[in-house]
Amino acid sequence: MQVSVETTQGLERKLTIQVPAEQVNLDIEKELQGIARSVKIDGFRPGKVPMKIVRKRYGADVRGDVLGKVIQRSLYEALAKESLMPAGTPEVEPKNLDDAETIEFTATFEVYPEIEVADFADISVEKATAAVVDSDVDAMLEKVRQQQKSWEKADRAAAEGDQVVIDFVGSIDGEAFEGGKAEGYALELGSGSMIPGFEEGLTGAKAGDEVELKVSFPAEYHAKHLAGKEAVFATKVQNVNVAVLPELNDEFATKFGLENASMDALRVDIRSNMDRELENALKGQVKNQVLEQLLAKNSFNVPKALVAEEKGRLADQMRQQMQLKAEDELPEAMTGGMEEQASRRVSLGLLMGEIIKKFEVKADADKVKEAVERVAAPYQQSEEVVKYYYQDKERLQEIEALVLEEQVIEKVLETATVAEKAQSFDEVMKTQGE
Incomplete structure (x- = not known):
C-alpha cells in the first residue's frame, strides 16, 4: 500500500491511497468461493455450482462489498501510518477502482489543531468576595412574600x-x-x-x-x-x-414543605439556598474571566466539521426546548449566533483538553463526591439523588467533566494574577444576568 499526504488548506489534509489490485482480487475470489460452497441454485447440488455461474451472479455485489472493506481497512492503516487523527468523518472519493494493477482512492478530512498553551502568568482575574448577610435574607424573604400575595x-x-x-x-x-x-x-x-x-x-x-x-x-x-x-x-x-401580602409568621412558613416549619427554619433554608447561589455565582465570575482570557491568548484554527457537529447539537437542544420535531426548521432569529456559539464551544473544548493533557489533570474523587452532594442538596431525598448519580455512569461522567473544568480553572489561578474585590450579594447576583 502506498500513501501520500497533501495539506490542502489550514487543517485540511488529503490522503491518496493506492492498494495492489492483486490483493483485492484475492479477497474477491475468497468471498466467491465461500458463496459457492453454500449457495443453492436450481439444477445444481449444494457446493457444486460452477464458479463461472457464481461469478456472473454474485461477482458485482461481492466486488462492491470487498472494495468497501478494503477502502475502510486501508484508510485506517494509512491514518495510523501517518499518525493522523481526523476531526470528523473523512470524505472518501474513489479515483481508480477498475485498474488491473492498482486500486486508488482519496480521503479528505480535517485534523485537530496543534495547540501551544500560552503561559497562565499573563492572565489576570478580579475575584469578588461576598457573603450573605441578614439584610440579604430579609430582602429575599420579602421577594418570597411578594410571590405569595x-x-x-x-x-x-x-x-x-x-x-x-x-x-x-x-x-x-x-x-x-x-x-x-x-x-x-x-x-x-x-x-x-x-x-x-x-x-x-x-x-x-x-x-x-x-x-x-x-x-x-x-x-x-x-x-x-x-x-x-x-x-x-x-x-x-x-x-x-x-x-x-401574607403575614410573615409560622403559618406562612408551612407553605414551603419544611420539617418543623417556622419562620426561623424558613430563614435558615433561605440563607442556605442563597449561600449556594452565591458560591456558584462567585465561581462563575472567575470561570468566565479565565475562559475568556484563555481563548484570547490561545489562537488556533478550529475544525469546521466539529463546529458543524456542535451547531447541530445546539439546534437539537433548541428544538427540544421549543418542543419541535427533528425535521422542523428553527426561526432565523434563533440561529443567527449559533455558528459563533458552536465555534466558541469547540475552541474551549479543544483548549481545555490540551491543558488537561499537558498538566495531567485528573478528576479528584473527593471533589466529584462533593459536586454530586451539592447537586443533591436541594432535594428532600438527597441521599437517593447521590445514589442515582453513582449508579448512572453517564450522569456521573457529566459531573466528572464539570469537576475537571473546575480543576483546570484552579490550575490557571495558581499562576495567574488574582485581585480581590469586595461586593454585596446583590452586586454579585446582578452579574449573572449580564
Whole structure:
C-alpha cells in the first residue's frame, strides 16, 4: 500500500491511497468461493455450482462489498501510518477502482489543531468576595412574600403595583393584528411585561373605564412584522385589584414543605439556598474571566466539521426546548449566533483538553463526591439523588467533566494574577444576568 499526504488548506489534509489490485482480487475470489460452497441454485447440488455461474451472479455485489472493506481497512492503516487523527468523518472519493494493477482512492478530512498553551502568568482575574448577610435574607424573604400575595378588588383608580383585569384589541393603521387581542387579561402595573407606554397608560384608570392606548413597538421587538410600528389598543378595564401580602409568621412558613416549619427554619433554608447561589455565582465570575482570557491568548484554527457537529447539537437542544420535531426548521432569529456559539464551544473544548493533557489533570474523587452532594442538596431525598448519580455512569461522567473544568480553572489561578474585590450579594447576583 502506498500513501501520500497533501495539506490542502489550514487543517485540511488529503490522503491518496493506492492498494495492489492483486490483493483485492484475492479477497474477491475468497468471498466467491465461500458463496459457492453454500449457495443453492436450481439444477445444481449444494457446493457444486460452477464458479463461472457464481461469478456472473454474485461477482458485482461481492466486488462492491470487498472494495468497501478494503477502502475502510486501508484508510485506517494509512491514518495510523501517518499518525493522523481526523476531526470528523473523512470524505472518501474513489479515483481508480477498475485498474488491473492498482486500486486508488482519496480521503479528505480535517485534523485537530496543534495547540501551544500560552503561559497562565499573563492572565489576570478580579475575584469578588461576598457573603450573605441578614439584610440579604430579609430582602429575599420579602421577594418570597411578594410571590405569595393575593389580590382583592378595589373601588379606586389603579396605581403602580396594582393589578388590572382588562380586555383589549390592538390595531395598526386601523387593522387588528394577530396576537393583539385578549379578554380578562390580568396585568400588574409596573411589572414591565407589556411594551413601553401600555402599563403607564392604565395608571389612574378605574373599573369600567375604556382607554385608548397609543404605543410603539420597540425596534428590536421579537415579532419582526410588528417591530418599530405604532399601534392603538382599545382597552376596557374590568377590575382594579390591590395586593394583599401574607403575614410573615409560622403559618406562612408551612407553605414551603419544611420539617418543623417556622419562620426561623424558613430563614435558615433561605440563607442556605442563597449561600449556594452565591458560591456558584462567585465561581462563575472567575470561570468566565479565565475562559475568556484563555481563548484570547490561545489562537488556533478550529475544525469546521466539529463546529458543524456542535451547531447541530445546539439546534437539537433548541428544538427540544421549543418542543419541535427533528425535521422542523428553527426561526432565523434563533440561529443567527449559533455558528459563533458552536465555534466558541469547540475552541474551549479543544483548549481545555490540551491543558488537561499537558498538566495531567485528573478528576479528584473527593471533589466529584462533593459536586454530586451539592447537586443533591436541594432535594428532600438527597441521599437517593447521590445514589442515582453513582449508579448512572453517564450522569456521573457529566459531573466528572464539570469537576475537571473546575480543576483546570484552579490550575490557571495558581499562576495567574488574582485581585480581590469586595461586593454585596446583590452586586454579585446582578452579574449573572449580564
